[in-house]
Amino acid sequence: MHIVISEFMDTGAVDLLRRDFQVLYEPDLVDRRADLLKAVAEADALIxxxxxRVDGEVLAAGRRLRAVGRLGVxxxxxxxxxxxxxxxxVLPATGANARAVAEYVVTSVLVLTRGVYHNSSQVAQGAWPRTAMSNGREVHGRTLGVVGFGGIGRMTARLAQGLDMRVVAYDPMLPGTDPVWRETQVEPVSLDALLAGADAVTLHIPxxxxxxxxxxxxxxxxxxxxAVLVNTARGGIVDEAxxxxxxxDGKLRGAAMDxxxxxxxxxxxxLAGAPNLILTPxxxxxxxxANTRxxxxxxxxxxxxxxQG
Known part of the structure; x- marks a missing residue:
């Protein structure tokens, strides 16, 4: 049986698959559409x-496909x-990268709330903006609002609580009676209430x-x-302009967009040139x-x- 892998995958996992299957591993195949279509014609699985884009064209070409693995969620x-x-x-890696995302979110909230990490070049050049940089804030006692309370949202909440943050969450798929709220000690609120009351907002929705x-x-x-806004979910959720x-305008203290x-x-x-903005690819x-997991x-x-045969 044949497996085609069109983007980066940890080599240990690729080698594991090669023990039992014929594997075509070309991380740049994603950028060679014609070659991808040709390769999936012989594939039983695509990762x-x-x-x-696993769209109609790919599925039509991959008539033998039985599985599509997604290196992410x-x-x-x-x-x-x-x-x-x-x-x-369709087989996503549900939960495998939750810790990496949660740490990114909490780190971004800390950096943006404190507000002292953007002037290294000034200090290196001999400036000493100590007064201007002495009004950073702590996250202790502040409120984190989590939009989407699945696995990643819950992990983020746990890390934030470790910093003594109060956590509220909005998730229309979870009724207020769900035991997860009691187990995590997170308060369920409406989206409007979350946005109005949170010092930092993080998005974890499709x-x-x-x-x-x-x-x-x-x-x-x-x-x-x-407030601070962090988006590690999907770009189309936020109006970038x-x-x-x-x-x-200074309405928000900062934002991190991944x-x-x-x-x-x-x-x-x-977004180019906007102040107090962290951009990552x-x-x-x-x-x-996380890559290994x-x-x-x-x-x-x-x-x-x-x-399974």
């Missing part, structure tokens, strides 16, 4: 990250209903028609003055440890499906 690059119709298993530009201009305006304007409506972020984006869930989990799940 991707977030850039490979977001599925917006995979036509899940079409896979389901064809009996193809991109759907219902969540596209969920955090738009009016909702950003409704946030607490001086509205966020940039809120940062320039995901964007268009990736790579195009030149001339309204969709890496919140990537770390040495994600790759191992997907390799095991794909192998299990193919070995």
């Amino acid at each position: 991707v990250r977030n850039r490979t 977001g599925l917006d690059n995979i036509d899940v209903p079409a896979c389901r119709e064809r009996g193809i298993h 991109l759907t028609e219902g969540t596209r530009k969920l955090i738009d201009g009016p909702r950003i305006a409704a946030m607490k003055d001086g 509205a966020l940039a304007q809120a940062l320039r 995901v964007f409506g268009e990736e790579p972020l195009p030149a001339g984006s309204p 969709h890496v919140a869930g990537l770390s040495v440890e 994600v790759s191992d989990m997907v390799a095991q799940r794909v192998a299990a499906v193919l070995k």
Whole structure:
């Protein structure tokens, strides 16, 4: 049986798959669409990250496909209903990168709330902006608002509570009577209440028609003055132009964006030059440890499906 891997995967997991299967591992295959279509024609399984579009064209070419492994958790690059119709298993690495994302979020909240880490070049050049940098804030006793209280949201909440932050969360899929609220000691609130009361807001929801530009201009305006926003979910959830304007106006103290409506972020984006803004290239869930966990989990799940016969 054949497995095609079109993006980066931990080599240990690739070697594990090679023990039992014929594996084509070409991390740049994602950028060679014609070669990808040719390769999947012989594949029983396809393993991707977030850039490979597993759409109708790929599924039509991959008539033998029985599994699509996703090295991550977001599925917006995979036509899940079409896979389901064809009996193809879609296998994400649920939970494997939760720690990496949660640490990214909490680190970003700390950096942006304290506000003293952006002037290294000035200090190196002999300036001493001590007075200007002496008004940073602590997170102790402040409120973190988590939008989407799944595995990553819960891990983020736990780390924030370790810093003595109060945590509230909004998740329309979890009723207020769900035992998870009591177990995590997190208060369920409405989205409006969360935005109005949180000192930092972090997003952990999928991109759907219902969540596209969920955090738009009016909702950003409704946030607490001086709040921090962190988005490691999907770029289309935040109105980037509205966020940039809120940062320039001083409405928000800062923001960290790991995901964007268009990736790579195009030149001339309204985010370019906005103050107190951390931009990273969709890496919140990537770390040495997370890459190993994600790759191992997907390799095991794909192998299990193919070995079912």
